Each structure stands twice: as structure tokens, then as C-alpha cells.
Amino acid sequence: MDAETERLRRRERELEERVAMLEARLGDGLRQPEQGQRTSAASTDLLFTAAEKTRMPQIITDPNLPDNPIVFANRAFQNLCGYDAAELIGRNCRFLQGRDTDPADVAKVRDAVAARRDVVVEILNYHRDGTSFINELYISPVFDPAGQLRYFFASQLDITRFRTTEGILAESEARYRALFDAVDSGFCVVEMRFDANDRAVDYRFVELNPAFAAQTGLHEAAGRWASDLVPNLERSWFDTYGEVARTGQPVRFESGSVAMGRYFDVHALRVGEPEQHRVAILFNDITDRRRLENHLEATAQERADERDMVWRASRDLFVVCGLDGIFRKANAAWTELLGWGADEVVGARFDALVHPDDLPEAAAAFERVSGGLHLQDVDVRVRTKDGGFRWMSWNAIPRGDHFYAAGRDVTERRALEEQLRQSQKLEAVGQLTGGVAHDFNNLLTVIKSSTDLLKRPDLAEERRIRYVGAISDTVDRAAKLTGQLLAFARRQALRPETFAVDRAVLAVSDMVGTLTGSRVRVELDLPEGDSLDLHVNADPSQFDTALVNLVVNARDAMDGQGNLRIRLRRTTVIPAVRAHPRQRGDFVAVSLSDTGSGIAPENLERIFEPFFTTKTVGQGTGLGLSQVFGFAKQSGGEITVESALGEGTTFTLYLPRVAPSHAAGPVEEPEALADGHGTRVLVVEDNLDVGAFAEQALRELGYNTVWAVDAERALAEIERGPTRFEVVFSDVMMPGMNGVELAGVIRRRRPDLPVVLTSGYSDVLAAEGTHGFDLLPKPYSVADLSRILRRAVQEAAADRRGRT
DSSP: OHHHHHHHHHHHHHHHHHHHHHHHHHHOEEEEOTTOSSSSOOOOOHHHHHHHHHOEEEEEETTTTTTOEEEEHHHHHHHHHSHHHHHHHHGGGGGGOOOOOOEEEHHHHHHHHHTTTTEEEEEEEOTTSSSSEEEEEEEEEEEEETSOOEEEEEOOOOOOOOHHHHHHHHHHHHHHHHHHHHHSSSSEEEEEEOOSSSOOEEEEEEEETTHHHHHHOOSSSSTBBBBHSSEOOOOSHHHHHHHHHHHHOOOEEEETTTTTTTTEEEEHHHHSSSSGEEEEEEEEEEEHHHHHHHHHHHHHHHOOOOHHHHHHHHHSSEEETTSSSSSEEEEHIIIIOOOHHHHTTTTTTEEEEEEEGGGGHHHHHHHHHTTTTTEEHHHHHEETTSSSEEEEEEEEETTTTTEEEEEEOOOOHHHHHHHHHHHHHHHHHHHHHHHHHHHHHHHHHHHHHHHHHHHHOOOOOHHHHHHHHHHHHHHHHHHHHHHHHHHHHOSSSOOEEEEHHHHHHHHHHHHHHHOOOOOEEEEEEOOOOOOGEEEEOOOOHHHHHHHHHHHEEEEHTTTEEEEEEEEEEEEEEEEEEEEEOOOEEEEEEEEEEEOSSSOOGGGGTTTSSOOOOOTTTSSOSOHHHHHHHHHHHHHEEEEEEEETTTEEEEEEEEEEEOOOOOOOOOOOOOOEEEEEEOOOOEOSSOOOHHHHHHHHHHHHOEEEEESSSOOOOOOOOTTTTTTTTEEEEEEESSSSSSHHHHHHHHHHHOOSEEEEEEEEHHHHHHOOTTOOOEEEEOOOEEEEEEHHHHHHHHOOOOOOOOOO
């Protein structure tokens, strides 16, 4: 009983300290409205009705009357103070105060009323019978809609019992008991027992909450010793709680009990006087959580072991690389495959061991993975420690500030692919050789026969003209055949320009009917709208040729009868084709669909090979589709085919779309040249027959010519006099400095001297273009040669006049 009394006294002191703290926090109990804030704008009727209906004691005073008298008091207030309404109305509420009322509290109320602001204050008032009560008073001003002070509204609350020791203790005990019973965590107070050596040997459960049994599985434990409830309880529990009881130091820990088959999260602290050896314990059963954590840890460890085994056992190269390009980790395969130790790889840059020729592709791949993209099958050569290189195919996945990469050795695969390509090249060369020999022998037969007939002394003029015409036509056919071969080989020097594809298709469509015949129905599907969206930069002549070749191929596939649909559209994707991945970009696609016999699956991979054809002898050379293929590739595009036997075929030509150009108007062609005009030309040609012919032809047309057999002699001739020549006519393919390089030197030294290039084949032109110089393709006519030279001279003269 004494212990309980002492506990209540301590609790009383705690509550008194709590009340003092609250009073200090409350300050003077006044709450002022914020700027522009009104405590009320309700109507009078609503205010009085609400005050009457509430069970809380309420009064209303009128500050506009002398001494701010009470003008309304509800029934609850009358019951509180013992006065009826007649005794209250018209009086200032100060009459409820008495001898023990604190003047400071009165001053708080007076100041708030004078300042027209809210106030909350605990004040001692008196009932009608003279007994006192502690009144928690809430006063608030009431303003009308115009912002004028109308009333003061006051609520009362008798808190006397809450301010007595018994009331405070009872309230505290009730809150404690409610919390004690409601908490889901287990809670108990134990009393420790020590032996003669001051060692904790047991503890007794003094107080338990309802959740104790659910958290421990122990029932009816109050008043019983732990050793009786759990005979084999581990020694650590006694030692831990004994240390808390002796030192007063709280502990927080997680521990398991084999004897109880559970795992707990425990918070223990000493309570009461030290001599009582009591410990309060708050705990939660976390057995399920720990089992899950242990399972996850075991699984994670197992997976880590698996990854470690894969990392160490794999024959592929594994690395972890930071986004700064520095390798952070490398596996043992670097040593086995390339001879580099892991310590030699870690700390090196990603491109340190890459073949110089593969550095651009490696840098581009690094930029992609640094930007958060995955890498797939990026092939680069990696240096071995002995100085060699091996092809590695890389895949990479970014993660935060680093990425994981795996490289597989594909050296043998690349070698096999190269062997296959060489085999295919040899097969294609064989087909090409046979096809070229066959076609050129036919052409040479016509030329040879015509020249033999021209040698006859008694040949009539009509026949002579016919034979000369046959030779000329045969040369044109030979030039066309050569052009198709070069287009397939991507060696033809294209003359690209920006043009609208829809207009080009419309122009070719005018002749499609002639090509296909009346039994083929041609349908054009062109997009509506401004054609400025359908421009490409390509050789328009080669485009027309490619389109004609596709139309002729479709006509033959339909045997001259069926439907042909030409469709034009924009697209952002070229589908994967012939081992090339899908390509994204901005393209113009021209599709030709026929209703012909279709293409057998085994022939789909061969239709673009030169001289490959399924047509009968005399119906085609097999170069039409190869020309389309070469033109597409050399123009930065692609050609695809979709076909099924008996269901027709669709060819689609893709070309990169460009913005329209605003080129100047067409250049006026020069008039025919008169004999003896005297234009000075430097002819540069290493072939003696061609050089002699060009010089002779130009002289017959009235040109003054000088012939140089190589670039060095040509430059020497130019240096002999600054105005010696008006134009230079140079072949491209020459030993030493080629024609394009020569033209570049002349442009730097003599920018006013025009240069015209000529070539029948040049890998330089195919790869780099003409660098802005005029080009006359071989074979050329004398008229074409004269026209292009005269135009170059005229344009150079116009430029000089413009500069002056």
C-alpha cells in the first residue's frame, strides 16, 4: 500500500509539472485574429439559436451597450452558475468573480475585450450558492457583414475536477490503462532476482498487457517466474535484463529464443526505484520477418555465388565499366583469351585495347550505353597481350553510374563469314565474267561486221550511213551495259541532285503505259499535299533507270497482263533485310506491286546478282535489278522485295529524304561551236590512243590543244604561263596523282581556271564524288565534249565578271 501511495505521489508531481508546462506554453491565453480575419459573420438569429441548442454553457454580451452586459444566457449556463435568465440579463459577467479570483486572469479578459480579440483563460468563478469552480472561458468577438463589432460570444467549461489531484491521477491512469490494453506490441514489467554473487538468475512477471500472450505464446504468466514458464530459457535473457536493472541503461536489440521457438525485437528499461530491480519490456514477435529475411539472405547469397561462379568460369569477357570509361572489374577470361591479367584491365580505358580502325564504332557504342541504351552485338577487335587482335561481340546494360558488358569471341565466325563472302564474290565474278563476255561479244560482232562492210570500196552512201549508225547504236548499248555493271558494283560516279520524287514518278509514269502495254492496268498511289516533303538527293537519271527496270521486271512477271501499282510514301524505318538490322531515319519509299507469278523462295536471295535471271534466253540480261540494287546502295538507301508464288511481288526502293534545295534556274546550253574559235585547252590523258583521239577531235573543232600524259606534266605546262589555257580537260584514273587531286591543286593555285573531268570508272569518284568539278562520262561523243568545255569556259568568264 505504501508503495502504491508513493507511486501516486510521483504521478501527481509529474502531472503538476505537465500543467505548469502547458500554462507556460499557453502564455496569456489570448488568440488574436489574423489581419483581415473575422471570427464570425453569422446572422443574429443563427447565433442565438446555435447558442441555445448546444449543451455547452454559452453567454452573449453586447459591447455596444454600457458596461458590455449579458444579453443572452443559454440553459446550460444557467445550470452551471445557478442563476436564472432574469438574474443574468443586463449584468456584466464580472459579478461571477470573487475574492479568490486571480486579478491577472481578470486583466487578460479585460484586455482581450478592449482589443476585440479572442481569449482563452482559466478563471475562478462562483456559483449562486457561493461555491467556486474553475471555469475554462472562451471569448470571441462577433462581427457583422460590414465588419462592425456586434457581440462577444463566451463559452464556459467547468474543469474543476480535472484540476484536482485525484482527477488528474484518475485521468492519467485511464489513459495509461487504455494505451496499455490497446497496444499491439507485447508489454510486461518483470522483477529480477539475483544470487549472492549479484548475478541475475530469474525474473518474475509483475504486470502484463493483453498482447503479451499473443506475442510470446505464454498464458497466465502474471506472478510466475520465467524459469517455470520456459525451463530451458537461454542464459542471455537473464544477463541482459539483469544488467538493465543494475545500471539503469536501456537497451534495444533483436534476439531469438530456441526454447520459445521465436525471435523478438526488444526494448527494455528500468522502472521504479533501483532497489525494486524492475524492468519494463516492450517487444514484438518478428519470427516470420526474420525467417523471410534469412530466406532472402540465403537466396541472395546463392545467387551471388552463382554469379560469382559464372563470372569466374565463363569463357566470355566480363567487365564492369564506369561512365567515365574506366574499367572497374574484369573476370579471368581476359587472361585465358587475350593474355591480359585482371589487374592490367582494371583502371584502363574502354578504348585502350580497341583496334584503331574500330575506335569510331567503339566510341559511338560507349555514347549509346552512357545515354542509358542497351547494346547488342557490337563487333570490335580487341588487342591481345602478344600484339594480335581478336574480334569480340559486345553486349552491355547500363546501371546507374556504370554498365555491365560481356564480350564473346567471334573471331572464327568472322573468318568464316569472310570466307563465305569471298566465295560469293568469286561466284558473282564468274557469273559477271560470263555475262559480260556474252553481251560484249554480241556487241563487238555488230561493230566488227559493220567496220568490215565499211571497208568495201563500192559501198553505197545509204549503206555506209546505215553501218555507221549501227556502230554508234552498238556503242551506246555497250555504254549502258557498262553503266549498269558499275551501278551494281557501286563504282559509277553518280551525279546527285535534289529533286522531288513524286514529280519524277509522274514523269516516268507517262512512259509506263508504253513499256507495259495496254493489257497492264497501272495505278498511281501518290500522297496528297505539298511535294516539298518528298525530296531526295540522288542521280535523277539513275533513279529513272531504276524505276523503268522495276516496271519492266513487273511487266515480264505478269506476262504482259495484270495490275501494276506504284505507291509513294514517307517512312521512318527500313526493315531488316539481308542480315542488315532495321534502320531508323527519314526516308522516301517507292513501292511497285504486281500481280505476276511471284518469285520462288530459293531465288529471293539471288535476284539482285548480276546476270541472274529466270527469263528465257533473249528476254533479259539479268542486270536490271542489279542496277537498282547498286543505285540504292550507292545513294545511301535500300531495296527490299516481298513475294509469294502465284500472289505477285512488291519491290520497295528506299532513299534518304532531304530538304528541298533552292537551286538557280537551268543553265543555258552553249551554241554549236564554229571552226577556228581558238579556245585553249590542256588535255591530260595517260592513255595514248584516247589522248591522241581527244586532241585530234578538238583541233578539228577549232580548239588549240596541248596534251600532257600525267598530272605532273600538266602542272608544269600550266606554270609556263598564267594565261596559257582557258580550260583543263583531265582523265580521273591516272598513275601517280589522279585527276581529282590534280583538279584540287589547280583550284588552289589558279581558282579562275576551270577543270572538266572524264572517266569511265573510278573508285575515287564513287567514294568521294567529283568535289564540285564537271564530269563527262566515258564513252563520250565529240559534240558532248565540245559542249561541256564551252560551258565551263562561259561559266568561268561569268564568275570573273561577277567578281569585278
